[in-house]
Amino acid sequence: xxxxxxxxxxxxxxxxxxxxxxxxxxxxxxxxxxxxxxxxxxxxxxxxxxxxxxxxxxxxxxxxxxxxxxxxxxxxxxxxxxxxxxxxxxxxxxxxxxxxxxxxxxxxxxxxxxxxxxxxxxxxxxxxxxxxxxxxxxxxxxxxxxxxxxxxxxxxxxxxxxxxxxxxxxxxxxxxxxxxxxxxxxxxxxxxxxxxxxxxxxxxxxxx
Amino acid sequence: xxxxxxxxxxxxxxxxxxxxxxxxxxxxxxxxxxxxxxxxxxxxxxxxxxxxxxxxxxxxxxxxxxxxxxxxxxxxxxxxxxxxxxxxxxxxxxxxxxxxxxxxxxxxxxxxxxxxxxxxxxxxxxxxxxxxxxxxxxxxxxxxxxxxxxxxxxxxxxxxxxxxxxxxxxxxxxxxxxxxxxxxxxxxxxxxxxxxxxxxxxxxxxxx
Numbered sequence: 001x002x003x004x005x006x007x008x009x010x011x012x013x014x015x016x017x018x019x020x021x022x023x024x025x026x027x028x029x030x031x032x033x034x035x036x037x038x039x040x041x042x043x044x045x046x047x048x049x050x051x052x053x054x055x056x057x058x059x060x061x062x063x064x065x066x067x068x069x070x071x072x073x074x075x076x077x078x079x080x081x082x083x084x085x086x087x088x089x090x091x092x093x094x095x096x097x098x099x100x101x102x103x104x105x106x107x108x109x110x111x112x113x114x115x116x117x118x119x120x121x122x123x124x125x126x127x128x129x130x131x132x133x134x135x136x137x138x139x140x141x142x143x144x145x146x147x148x149x150x151x152x153x154x155x156x157x158x159x160x161x162x163x164x165x166x167x168x169x170x171x172x173x174x175x176x177x178x179x180x181x182x183x184x185x186x187x188x189x190x191x192x193x194x195x196x197x198x199x200x201x202x203x204x205x206x207x208x
Numbered sequence: 209x210x211x212x213x214x215x216x217x218x219x220x221x222x223x224x225x226x227x228x229x230x231x232x233x234x235x236x237x238x239x240x241x242x243x244x245x246x247x248x249x250x251x252x253x254x255x256x257x258x259x260x261x262x263x264x265x266x267x268x269x270x271x272x273x274x275x276x277x278x279x280x281x282x283x284x285x286x287x288x289x290x291x292x293x294x295x296x297x298x299x300x301x302x303x304x305x306x307x308x309x310x311x312x313x314x315x316x317x318x319x320x321x322x323x324x325x326x327x328x329x330x331x332x333x334x335x336x337x338x339x340x341x342x343x344x345x346x347x348x349x350x351x352x353x354x355x356x357x358x359x360x361x362x363x364x365x366x367x368x369x370x371x372x373x374x375x376x377x378x379x380x381x382x383x384x385x386x387x388x389x390x391x392x393x394x395x396x397x398x399x400x401x402x403x404x405x406x407x408x409x410x411x412x413x414x415x416x
Contacts, residue, residue, distance in 0.1 A: 003329050021251045022244075028261045029237075029244050033300045035268035036230075036237050037277050037291050043229045045267065052264045053236045056257045060243035068323035068330060068371060069245050083245050083326050085333050092241045093301050093324045115276035116301045118291050120411075121211050122276065125293050126346065126358040127339030134335035134363075150334040154362040163276060203328075 009075040022082070022090045029092035030116075037115045086135040097132065097168070099139050107140040108169040117163065124161040126194075129186050132168050133196040140170040141180035141200030148180055153198035161186060161193040170196075178202040217283040230290070230298045237300035238324075245323045294343040305340065305376070307347050315348040316377040325371065332369040334402075337394050340376050341404040348378040349388035349408035354415075356388055361406035369394060369401040378404075386410040 032053070039046075069083025069090065082090040087097050095117075097109040109132075119125025134153055141148045170184030179201055186194040240261075247254075277291025277298065290298040295305050303325075305317040317340075327333025342361055350356045378392030387409055394402040 005329070017251075021254050022247075025247075025254050025258055025261075026244055028258045028265070029240060032237055032240070032261055032265045032268070035265045035272065036234055036300055037296075037298050038272040038275075039230075039233075039268035040271045040273060041268055043225075046229050046233050049264045049267050050233055050236045052260055053233075053240055056260045056264075057236070057240045057243045059253065059257050060240070060247035060249055063248045064243065064246040065248060067246075068326040070326070070329040083323060085325055085327070085336060088245075090245050091324060092244055115291060116299060117293055118276040118278070119293070120355070120357065121213070121278040125339070125343070126361075127342035128293055130338035130342050130361065130363075131333070131335030134338050135333070138334065147328070149328065149368065150363070150365045152362065152364050153334075153338065154360065155338075155358070156360050157358045160357065 003070070005070045005072045007072045007074055007080075012076070012078075015074070015078060015080070019089060026088075026090050026092045026094075026096075033092060033116050034114055084135075086132060097135070099136070104171075105140075106169055106171045107136060108167065109136060110165070110167050112165050113163055115163075120160055122163060124163060124166075126155075126157060129157070129161055129194045130155050130196075133170075133184055133186055133194060134198070136168045136170045137182040137184050137196055137198045138200055140172050140184070141182045141198075147206060148200035148202050151179070151199040151201045153196060156195045157193070158195065159193055162188045162190075165189060173197075178207065211278070213278045213280045215280045215282055215288075220284070220286075223282070223286060223288070227297060234296075234298050234300045234302075234304075241300060241324050242322055292343075294340060305343070307344070312379075313348075314377055314379045315344060316375065317344060318373070318375050320373050321371055323371075328368055330371055332371060332374075334363075334365060337365070337369055337402045338363050338404075341378075341392055341394055341402060342406070344376045344378045345390040345392050345404055345406045346408055348380050348392070349390045349406075354410050356408035356410050359387070359407040359409045361404060364403045365401070366403065367401055370396045370398075373397060381405075386415065 072080040082088050085093045088094040095111045097111050117128045167187045172182050174181040183197045185192045280288040290296050293301045296302040303319045305319050325336045375395045382389040391405045393400045
C-alpha cells in the first residue's frame with residue numbers, strides 16, 4: 001500500500017548534484033511564499049507577477065513525475081524524503097528542518113518559522129507546532145532504521161509560541177516490539193511552549 | 209501579547225476586491241509549489257526559472273508589510289485570517305480549507321491534499337493531519353465568537369490517509385466557562401483515518 005521507490009545505484013556525487021539543483025529552487029519558492037503573504041503592491045502589479053509565476057510553473061511542469069514525489073532510496077540505502085512537508089529539501093512548504101542526532105540518543109532541530117506559519121498574530125499556529133512535533137517524535141521513534149507511523153500523539157500547549165528562532169527536541173522513552181514511545185517539546189527564546197508524547201508503530205510491510 | 213489588527217471601516221466591496229487581487233496570486237503560488245516538488249527539468253532550466261521567481265519575489269517585496277500578516281478585522285467585525293496556514297486565502301501553504309457550518313453545530317471542510325502534504329509515499333503526513341484537525345477543532349470550539357487556543361489535543365491514527373479528496377469534521381462536546389471540549393475526525397474516500405479530541409481555552413485577553 002505504502003511503497004518506497006528504489007532509484008537504483010545512484011552515486012553520492014549525483015545525489016549531491018541533484019540537491020544543488022532542486023534545493024535552491026525550493027528555497028526561492030519559500031521566499032516567494034513569504035512575499036505573497038506580505039505584499040501590498042497594487043492589482044495591476046499583482047496581475048503581471050502572476051503571469052510570471054504561471055510561466056515558471058508551466059516551464060517546470062514541461063517535464064514532471066506523475067503524482068507526488070514519494071520517498072526514494074538508493075541501492076546504497078540513502079533515503080531521499082525530499083517531498084516531505086517538514087524536512088523536504090524540495091518542498092517549499094517545509095521550513096525545512098535539519099534533523100540532528102545527539103550523543104544521548106535525542107533528536108533535535110533548530111529552525112526559524114515566519115509569516116507562513118502564523119496562527120494567532122505573531123505566533124505559531126498550534127497545528128504547525130503539532131506538525132513539527134509529530135515529525136520529530138516520529139524520527140526518534142524510527143531510530144534511523146525502519147519508518148514508524150504515528151499511532152497516538154498528545155500535545156499540551158503551555159503558552160503561545162513566538163514566530164522566529166525555535167528549537168524542537170525528542171527522545172524515545174521505551175520500545176516494545178513494534179511500538180516505540182517518544183516524548184518531546186517545542187521551545188521559543190523564552191523556553192518550552194508545547195510538550196508532546198506519542199506511540200509510534202512499525203508498519204506491517206516494514207517488519208522483517 | 210497577541211494583538212489583532214483593527215483595519216477600520218473597510219466596506220464589504222473593498223474586502224471582496226482585495227480577495228480578488230490576492231487570492232488568485234496565492235493560488236498561482238500553490239501550483240508553483242506542486243510543480244517545484246515534481247519537476248524533472250534540467251539544471252539550466254531550473255536556474256533560469258529561479259531567476260524569474262526571484263524577480264517576482266523582489267517585485268512583491270517592493271511594497272510589503274513589516275513582519276507577518278496578523279489577523280485583521282474590520283469595524284464591521286469581519287475577521288480576515290488571510291495569512292493562516294490552514295484557511296488563509298493569501299497563504300500558499302494553506303490548501304486552503306473553506307470552513308462550513310452544519311445546522312447541527314458541526315464544523316466541516318471538504319478539500320484536496322496533493323504532493324506538498326505527503327509523508328509516507330502517496331499518503332498524508334501524520335503531522336499535516338494534526339495541523340488540519342487542530343484547526344478545525346479550534347474553529348468549532350471558538351463557536352464563531354472569541355478565539356480559543358489549543359490547551360491539549362490527542363490524535364489517534366487508525367490507518368494512513370490517502371492523498372486526494374478529504375473530509376474533516378468537528379463538534380463541541382461540552383463547554384465549561386473558558387474551556388470547550390471538541391472532538392473530530394479526518395476521512396479519506398474509504399472512511400475515517402484519524403480521530404481527534406481536544407480542550408480549547410479562551411485566552412485571558414479575550415475574556416469579557
